[in-house]
Amino acid sequence: MRLMDRPEPAPAINDVLVRVHAAAYVPTEVDWPSTWVDRAGRDKSPSILGHDVAGVVAALGYGTTGLSVGQRVFGITDWHRDGTLAEFVAVESRNLAPLPGDVDFTVGASLPISGLTAWQGLFQHGRLRSGQTVLAHGAAGAVGTMVTQLAREAGAYVIGTGRAADREKALDYGAHEFVDLESDDLDDLGRVDLVFDVIGGAIQEKSARLIRAGGTLVAITGLGGVRPEDGLSVDFVVESVPSQLTEIVQRVRDGRLRTNIDDIAPLDDAIAALNPSGRRKGKTVISIRP
Numbered sequence: 354m355r356l357m358d359r360p361e362p363a364p365a366i367n368d369v370l371v372r373v374h375a376a377a378y379v380p381t382e383v384d385w386p387s388t389w390v391d392r393a394g395r396d397k398s399p400s401i402l403g404h405d406v407a408g409v410v411a412a413l414g415y416g417t418t419g420l421s422v423g424q425r426v427f428g429i430t431d432w433h434r435d436g437t438l439a440e441f442v443a444v445e446s447r448n449l450a451p452l453p454g455d456v457d458f459t460v461g462a463s464l465p466i467s468g469l470t471a472w473q474g475l476f477q478h479g480r481l482r483s484g485q486t487v488l489a490h491g492a493a494g495a496v497g498t499m500v501t502q503l504a505r506e507a508g509a510y511v512i513g514t515g516r517a518a519d520r521e522k523a524l525d526y527g528a529h530e531f532v533d534l535e536s537d538d539l540d541d542l543g544r545v546d547l548v549f550d551v552i553g554g555a556i557q558e559k560s561a562r563l564i565r566a567g568g569t570l571v572a573i574t575g576l577g578g579v580r581p582e583d584g585l586s587v588d589f590v591v592e593s594v595p596s597q598l599t600e601i602v603q604r605v606r607d608g609r610l611r612t613n614i615d616d617i618a619p620l621d622d623a624i625a626a627l628n629p630s631g632r633r634k635g636k637t638v639i640s641i642r643p
Contacts, residue, residue, distance in 0.1 A: 364414035375462035376437035377405035403438035407461030427461040429593035450598035471499035483508030485546035493519035
């Protein structure tokens with residue numbers, strides 16, 4: 354990674370140009386094919402990383418409706434286009450939702466990918482219902498803390514997993530109990546209705562065996578052929594859905610949902626912040642403007 358000057362992007366049809374105030378980044382982005390090529394498969398490096406954005410609409414593309422210049426917005430940018438770790442980004446208007454004035458831009462930038470991944474995995478793909486049991490892997494991480502809070506609010510019993518050092522944080526974010534993946538045995542848990550997997554591999558395989566008949570394994574790491582004996586397995590890529598963003602940010606406003614921000618750094622310090630020497634404990638947000 355390096356900081357460099359690039360031309361200001363021009364909004365295309367149905368785009369908005371967003372003046373970025375805060376942005377965030379998923380560490381695995383460097384492994385995504387869409388980071389390095391456009392939709393036609395053409396090389397687009399050097400690439401601007403980041404897909405979470407919170408900022409203000411600076412200009413409208415031709416035919417753009419539903420948003421206005423000067424409006425505060427947040428959401429996820431297109432995977433194949435230049436990202437949000439920049440002063441301006443061109444975004445399809447359908448990927449953005451209004452950001453209420455009482456929500457800080459750094460909080461807004463921390464929500465889209467983590468919050469929508471949890472929301473869509475639980476309710477859209479996992480069909481979660483009140484009274485069910487959810488096994489939430491990585492329960493102290495950026496996605497896992499969202500999964501835990503949303504599942505508990507929906508009336509589920511939540512079992513969080515992670516390393517021993519994650520126990521208190523996972524419980525603080527609402528897990529009813531915690532499993533240390535390094536020393537506890539998942540087989541001792543009994544049956545669960547939904548597994549939300551952010552790890553994959555052997556943990557995913559073992560978790561699939563715990564799912565009750567009719568239950569669901571939801572993964573964001575790929576499935577590798579893993580499927581519950583009498584249930585569903587779903588691997589999905591998160592989408593930016595404005596109505597869901599609105600539901601998520603409203604829960605932040607009224608105190609039902611806490612975001613999980615590990616570090617906030619200015620753009621000048623972004624390279625160091627996005628390549629930490631220690632383990633990430635939540636979302637890293639880059640503050641582009643106050």
